[in-house]
Amino acid sequence: MLDGLIERMLTGDKRATARLITLVENDDEKAREIISKIYPHTGSAYIVGITGPPGAGKSTLLDKLIRVAREEGKVVGVIAIDPTSPFTGGALLGDRIRMQRHSTDPGVFIRSMATRGSLGGLAKATADAIKVLDAYGCDVIFVETVGVGQIEIDIVKTADTVVLVTVPGLGDDIQAIKAGLMEIADVFVINKADKEGADATYFELSMMLDLEKERWERTGWRPRIVETVATTMRGIRDLWSAISEHREFLERSGEIGRRRQFRAEEEVKTIVSGRISRIVGEKLGEEEISSLIEMVVRREIDPYSAADRILEEALGVKV
Template identity: 75%
Template sequence: MIDELIDRLLKGDKRAAARLITLVENDEEKAKEIIKKIYKFTGNAYVVGITGPPGAGKSTLLDKLIKEVRKEGKVVGVVAIDPTSPFTGGALLGDRIRMQKHSTDPGVFIRSMATRGSLGGLAKATNDAIKVLDAYGCDVIFVETVGVGQIEVDIVKTADTVVLITVPGLGDDIQAIKAGLMEIADIFVVNKGDKEDADRTLFELELMLDLEKEKWKQRGWRPPIIKTVALTNKGISELWRAIMEHKAFLDESGKIKEKRRFKAEEEVKTIISDFITSKVGKKLRDNEVYELIGKIAEREIDPYSAAEVIMEKTLGVKA
């Protein structure tokens, strides 16, 4: 079945792409098989991360961006990370509702995925879904994070270009951005730029960038700040042009290779970490390990010593 789906995927079958993403999201063993078979067909799509605090208008802006990219005839993929439904464990589909006008466009593939407890603003299977869309033939893949705030830094491990969207009136949240998300942004967007305090937000961001000007000089790229009004399409073409300028910078400087090497390294680390966590988690249910956990609670043994015992028993390695 998987071989047939992959064959259809490589021929541009949208239903096959949807089915394969479902498999990589829900079945870990099938995910391994699928990615091993399609990996050589990936590496062609450009991945753009859309992140920012809740209420910044990420989905509305992305809706307009899709239209802008489609003007160039590019095939667009979207992985929209939604909160998890407490009843079904699936995505709440808020993003897909806003972008439903693109559902009949054969050049657009939109998929909502649930976080299912994953931190960092992304679903665990995001990277695999991106690979499926890459092999499917997408030229540009947008990844919209769930909007959980300043811990949303995992997008830097996934995207080639990270777009951080903020809005006027966040107040102290600008400082939260500086503490976390500012470090990973390649482009800043002040959405809802028709509000009266939009210029103040723009000024604050410019000031924050000026304070770090030596860092940007070393990187060779100072993040531009684009003011948009997504509802009226204002600034959307400028934003897409900025994304393409950042792509050109990465290509011409050779930094795209560094960035993708970093992404590959982080993905391998995550796979290994998940494997170890799963294996240790299964052993934690064993009576011997269960008793060891009890000793930690009773202060008969410290957590580090217990972890060393567990790793030696489960993985055969000494910490």
């Protein structure tokens, strides 16, 4: 069954591709088998992360970016991460509704995925879904995060270029950038730039970038600031140019190789951590682990010693 789906996906079959993404999202064992078989066909797609707070217009912006990318003949993949429905466990917002004009385009594949409790603004299966779309033949894959502000830093473990979208008049938005998002953005977008306060937001971002001058001089890339009005296409081509410029910089400097090595390391660590957690649960069971946790609460054992004991009993090795 899997071999047939993979063969069809590699020839551009959208239905087979959608089925494979569902499998990697819902079945860990099948995900392992699928990724193992398709991995040699991956590595060609360029990944662009779109992040930022709710209400910034990320989906509308992405809708227009798809249009510009298609004008260049790019095969486009989109993974839109949504909150989880409490009833079905599926994606709650359904960003594909906003991008429905592209649904009949054979050169565009759009998929909404639920976070299912995963922090960092991304679904746990995002990395595997990206690999499926990469093998499917996408030239560029956009990943839109759920839009939860300060915890969306996981996008840096996924994307080659990170686009941070903000809007005028949101003081908390700028505070979120100061709190950590500033360090991961390669391109800043001030969307809804026709609103009052756009100039002030541009000034604040510019000042914040000036304060990081030493870092930009060291890395060789100063993040671009682009003003857009997504609903009217204003600035969208400038944004696409900024993304393309950053890609050229990464490839010219060799930074793209370092970024992808970092991502591979993080992915392997995440897989190892997940498997160790599963082994611990299978070997010890919830009752024994809970007993150790209660000992920590009663100050009968410290947290490090409790962790050492769990690993020693589960893995059979001295920590």
